[in-house]
Amino acid sequence: MNNNTKRMVLAAIAAFYVVVGGLWASNFIPLKQFDAQMARKEKLIEKMGFSAAYDSEEYQKTEAYLLNNVLSYEGKVLKARRFGSIILWGTIALAVGGGVLFLTRGRKAAQAGAQ
DSSP states (O other): OOHHHHHHHHHHHHHHHHHHHHHHHHHHHHHHHHHHHHHHHHHHHHHHOHHHHHHSHHHHHHHHHHHHHTTTHHHHHHHHHHHHHHHHHHHHHHHHHHHHHHHTOOOOOOOTTOO
16 A cells, blocks of 8 residues: 555544544534533432422523423434444554554665665
C-alpha cells in the first residue's frame, strides 16, 4: 500500500468516526438532559413536598419538558446504544488492524556502506 492509499483510508476512517460520533451525541445528550430533568423534579418534591413543588413554576417547566420528550426517550436510548456499539467495535477493529499492519510491516534491508 502506498502512502496516498494509506492517507485516504485514514481520512475515510476519520470521517466515519465524525459522522457516527455526531449521531451518537445527537441522541446521548438529550437522554442526559431528560435524566437530569427527572432528577430535578424528584429533588423539588423531596425539598418542598409534592403539593408545594407541584404549584411551583420550576416544577411546571420541568414537567412540560418531560412531557414533550417522554415519547421519544426509548428510541433515543436504542439509537445511542447502537451508535455507541458501532463506535466501540470500530475502535477495536481499527486497533486490531493497526496492530496487524504494524507487526507485518516490511522492513528494508540495511544497505552496505550507508551511514
